[in-house]
Amino acid sequence: MFDWPLLQQNAPLLLGALWVTLQVSITALAIGFVIGIMVGSLRLSPIPLLRRLGGAYIFVFRGIPLLVQLLFIYYFLPRIGLPNVSPTVAAVIGLSLAAGAYIAEIMRGGFLAIPGGQLEAAGLLGLSASQMLIRIRVPQAVRLTLPALVNEMILLIKASSLVSVVGLADLTRTAQNLAASDYMFVQDYLMLAGFYCLINIPLAYCGSLLERRLKEQTA
């Protein structure tokens, strides 16, 4: 059932594709995190219009399946005169926008858990709203929501398996292509699953390590 020479031949190709998956996911996570913080704080803004704006963003990008968003960005936007972006850019945009919506809701939960007294105190000390966000709210919210954030990172890396629809040869697409030419479906897809674990198991481990560290600090 297993063909070792073929496995040795395919492994480096999948390793190359793993790099594509990692590049796209990590870039998207970084951008998504920034979007998440912004939209998350919009949702809690005292100004109703801003709250609605944040709500609308989440409604759209959490509500529409990522697959549909990717297809839309890649195929539809050029038709209404927007730039005809490359597959990589389309994939990063799609993943970032979706990740931003989920991270925004996680961060909102984190922001709400910070005692109001802290912000009042910070205000009295003369910190501006953006200083408060960067120095007081974000660090605490991240610590409070770390398990949910790690969860979201893993989900995003797995969701990146959809980017092949815009023509990017990521891990999943490469494995499908390999299976289509060597007909070793079980072996190729098992290897594919293994490669995703190769990213996600260390990521989960780092997450729990970080969580323990931060807990020690506060204790």
Add this chain to the structure above:
Amino acid sequence: MQPDSCVDTKVFRKTFKSLSIAAMLAAFSLGAMPLAAHADQLADVKKAGELVVGTEMQFAPFDFLDAGKQKGLNAELFEELGKELGVKIKFLDLPWPSVLPGLEAKKFDVVAGPIIVTKARKERYHFVSPIAEATVALMVGAKDDSIKKPEDIAGKTVGAGKGSAQLEELKTFAATLPEKVTIREYVDNNQAYADLAAKRIVAVANSLPNISYVAAQKANLYRVVQPPFGKKSYFAYLGRKDADADSLIAALDAAVDKMHADGRLAALQKKWLGAEMDVPKGDFEPTW
């Protein structure tokens, strides 16, 4: 500071309104959008020095990967077409459901596939002269003796590619049989081949060149049932059906004609499809 739930419903309503306005605007701008200003795709391709071809690398023997490298009839045939046009060829690999939308969104110049020429498809796309025969046949398990001729699939489960012309052929054929054939539709043919190997289905209907190649590669798994059951049909490459594209398709037509005449096409058919094929030269009327 937490917004109450009535804000949420308002947000929903508002969002809905702005979304529908956006959708209307988008639909309007689509309809009103003028055609691209330039009128000659051939000139554009020559200026870029590159013909960009959209394809799926999961369609052996036309396009597939061998140790990560593109192989098959398309790569070699397009190389010749590129020489005729004096341009380089660049292939883009996409999942099949993304290929035709990509062509329409101008992500590439032509589609390799190749695709069976049908009347409905001719309405929407501009086909280049055909390059191979595509008549549909059945592939079964190598050790399955119960299917000796196409009619033997009566009462059994057979797979074919979703939305494919081959699927339509299979449905038409199945309707003529005394017992009902259960038809499973697959997003790509490779899933159907995998299900055939796993015995979830007894046969896969696909064009003869494709299944002949697969069966030759995996003789321990698969076998082709002769003769083909479908009507004669042909594979061709295609481009966009708009005025700009005419010049490019005409140039490709001329190149294919030239390859007919000097035997290059026949040699490629023999190399990748197992035999020379009698295909119509130039435009023709598909049987369905």
